[in-house]
Amino acid sequence: MSFGLTNAPATFMELMNRVFHDILDTSVIVFIDDILIYSKDKETHILNISTALQQLRKEKLYAKFTKCEFWLNEVAFLGLVVSVEGLKVDHSKIKAIVKWKAPKSIVKIRSFLGQPFVLYTDASGLGLGCVLIQREQVVAYASRQLKTHEKNYPTHDLKLATVVHAVKIWRHYLYGEKFQIKSDHKSLTYLFNQKELNKQQRRWLELLKDYDCDIQYHPRKANVVADALSRNAMIKxxxxxxxxxxxxxxxxxxxxxxxxxxxxxxxxxxxxxxxxxxxxxxxxxxxxxxxxxxxxxxxxxxxxxxxxxxxxxxxxxxxxxxxxxxxxxxxxxxxxxxxxxxxxxxxxxxxxxxxxxxxKDERQRPARLLQPLPEPAWK
Incomplete structure (x- = not known):
């Protein structure tokens, strides 16, 4: 079979499923050209190997001897190590990390762990704006107009709504990471210590507690990007x-x-x-x-x-x-x-x-859709 064809993997997988359909998932597991034969005892294993090789010969398919391994109690298969004990991570995949020398300076520790994210937020009477930054480089911008009900929010709730909006859209960046939130509204810095909160503020606080974040005051004069985004109103x-x-x-x-x-x-x-x-x-x-x-x-x-x-x-x-x-x-x-x-x-x-x-993006004709394969009769 030629390499690079769109349907090549699916077609070859369908062929292998058809070849081993009698013993598939009972003594043989197949993924494209990787064949794993397993048994509970030696006698059964000899029979299973013989059956699998006969099926290959019947369909005029051949396994290269130098690439085959027999009588293993532990085998690496599809990125995992399979044994009697179960599945475990292949050590060769994590070898580079295991042998990594212990960092001895703050700079090396930061390069290993990654720099923390900084989230700048701001709001105005027109909209919300936020910027996500890491290592003093912009990761993403976001802004939107205020909804009808949001125009009635007091300043504190509006600033908090911007923070909630930002952590929701960038959850895939921020969840599980420690990051700082910069806001020009000083009262937000006391959010986690406030005792009297309305229902909406409590809901937002519960959402923020899922994140490892710290809210810090940032003067408006220094928060120019988020401020500009929040005031970038769309013209009707x-x-x-x-x-x-x-x-x-x-x-x-x-x-x-x-x-x-x-x-x-x-x-x-x-x-x-x-x-x-x-x-x-x-x-x-x-x-x-x-x-x-x-x-x-x-x-x-x-x-x-x-x-x-x-x-x-x-x-x-x-x-x-x-x-x-x-x-x-x-x-x-x-x-x-x-x-x-x-x-x-x-x-x-x-x-x-x-x-x-x-x-602008190129408008070239996209690749053809994958064609569905007919289901085998034995299924």
Missing amino acids: SQGEVNTTAAMCTRGRVFNHVKAAIKSDTNLRTVQEDIKKGRTISEFTLDKEKVLKYKGRICVPETKNSDVRHRLMKEAHTTTYSVHPGSTKMYHELKKLYWWRGMKADVAKFVSQCLNCRRV
């Missing part, structure tokens, strides 16, 4: 649309649209017909005599498609947009503008953006 989408609309309709692109409509024969004809008083379905003229289709500005087609290209460039590369994907960019553009084949033009423009191709 309607506000973004209004801002973009105002920017585009009053900017240079809008003036180019008005001037270039004369070069588009079809749109110019529609515009002249409407001026003469004719009614054309879905097309209208606004106060500034700009042609619109279903309330959206009609973008004319020029020889070099210069106007449409400028419009897509402004929608894709400005600080208001920050290189959106083709689908998002198309949906934002079609709220304000219209032209035939807009979706295809936007997709082509985004696919040719050098920054997007350099930075």
Whole structure:
């Protein structure tokens, strides 16, 4: 069988299960090409070995003698040592740690045990922010907006909610490790000694007791990263649309649209017909005599498609947009503008953006799915 095929391990495993199906899990355990034959006494073991080898010969499969071991009371199998006493760890796997020289300085002890984590948290009237740091290097950032009920929290509960939020999302880092929590709310340092707590605070305290943590006061001026994350409010989408609309309709692109409509024969004809008083379905003229289709500005087609290209460039590369994907960019553009084949033009423009191709994840075709194997008849 060729190496590297997607289904190779599963196919070979299915073959071995079919070869040994009569004695599988009674005297033989198989994992791909590792075969373990076990017995309670010597007479039975001779019979089991003979049966297993005959099954291999019957299917024209052969075991290499130099790789076989016989009559062992203890054997290493799949990373464990199997014996009469049961399973135990293979000493060869932990040899490097066992022979590790005892550290004789604080630096070496820290390099062996690992540096402790430091968790910086902060909250504001807009959201929660936290940063996880180890060895003065950022491990992860996290922030989110406040939920409706959280906006009514007092300052103490809001700061504590940030700590709880952080330990929940980074439990896989912090559980079982000693770490420090830095907060600019000094009363949190007395949390574990407070006697009067409400029900919610008691629940949060019980959660924090699962962790080996120490809460320390950290001035706000020094807690700039977590503070910035907590105040990084998301702008409402309607506000973004209004801002973009105002920017585009009053900017240079809008003036180019008005001037270039004369070069588009079809749109110019529609515009002249409407001026003469004719009614054309879905097309209208606004106060500034700009042609619109279903309330959206009609973008004319020029020889070099210069106007449409400028419009897509402004929608894709400005600080208001920050290189959106083709689908998002198309949906934002079609709220304000219209032209035939807009979706295809936007997709082509985004696919040719050098920054997007350099930075964003590649969209290569993923590997094919594993194909299920048919169940053997004996199962």
